[in-house]
Amino acid sequence: MTSLLPSQKSVIVRGSGPGLLLAHGAGSDIEDSYGPVLENLAARRTVIGPDYPGSGNNPLQDLPLTLDRLADHIVESAVQSGVHSFAISGFSLGTTVAVRAAVRHPERVTALVLSAGFARPNARLKLVVDTWRALGAPDGDSRVLASYLSLVVGGARWLDARSHEEVEEQLALFSAGMPPGTDAQLALFDGIDVRADLARIAVPVLVVSPLGDLLTTPVHSRELADGIPGARLATLDCGHAIAAERPAEWAALITEFLDSVGG
Structure with a gap:
C-alpha cells in the first residue's frame, strides 16, 4: 500500500x-x-x-x-x-x-x-460541490461560505428550530476555516x-x-x-x-x- x-x-x-x-x-x-x-x-x-x-x-x-x-x-x-x-x-x-x-x-x-x-455525484451534487469550492477560494467570503454550508448541511426542520444566536454560533464555527485539505478532498468528486x-x-x-x-x-x-x-x-x-x-x-x-x- x-x-x-x-x-x-x-x-x-x-x-x-x-x-x-x-x-x-x-x-x-x-x-x-x-x-x-x-x-x-x-x-x-x-x-x-x-x-x-x-x-x-x-x-x-x-x-x-x-x-x-x-x-x-x-x-x-x-x-x-x-x-x-x-x-x-x-x-x-x-x-x-x-x-x-x-x-x-x-x-x-x-x-x-x-x-x-x-x-x-449526479449533476446536482456536482453543482453543490463546485459552489462550495468556489466560495472556499482564497479570496472568498468566509461568512458567505459558512451560510451556504449551513443551508446544505443542516436539515430544514433542524435549522428552523435554531435560534438566531445558535445560527450565529454555527456560522462562526464554519467561518473559522475549513481544513487545509478541503479543496483537494472536494476535487475527488470530479472523478468518483x-x-x-x-x-x-x-x-x-x-x-x-x-x-x-x-x-x-x-x-x-x-x-x-x-x-x-x-x-x-x-x-x-x-x-x-x-x-x-x-x-x-x-x-x-x-x-x-x-x-x-x-x-
Missing part, C-alpha cells in the same frame, strides 16, 4: 471489542463527522478514526489524493493500530472510501455502514464513481439515508442500496449532519446492525 499516514497522532483509537473503522466526510475530520457518536460506538467496539491528509492532525502531503489511496490509508491506520479486521462506517465522501476499501481489502472488512453517501464496485461487495451492508439531506439527497442512498447485493436501507428524519441532529439514533442503527450480522 502507498501510505498517506504520517503518524498515529492523526488516528483516534477508543474502546474495545470488534474493530470499527471510520471514514469521514470531505472538508471534515473524524471529530466533526463522528464526534457526538464516538462514545456510544466505542462502548461495544474498538473504534479507529483516521483523519484524511489535510484534515485534523494529518497534514496535507505532496502525493495527490485518490480514492484508492484514501481507502488504503484508512485500512493501514487500523492495521497500524493493531486491528486487523473490522467493519467500516463511512459518512458522506467516506461511503465511497469504505466501498473501495472493501473491494481492495476484502480479507479485512467484515461489514459496511454507509451513511449520507453516494456511489457517484464506485458503481462498478457495488456488486463486488460480499459483506453485510447497511445504507443509512437521511430523509432531509440536501447535500447527498436520498436518491444517492437508494442507488447504493440497489447496487449492493443484500444491502439493507434505513432512514433517519434529519439532514446531512446526522451526528449533530440524530446522534443517538445513528449510533443505535450502526450498533444494532453490526451486532445482528456479527460485524
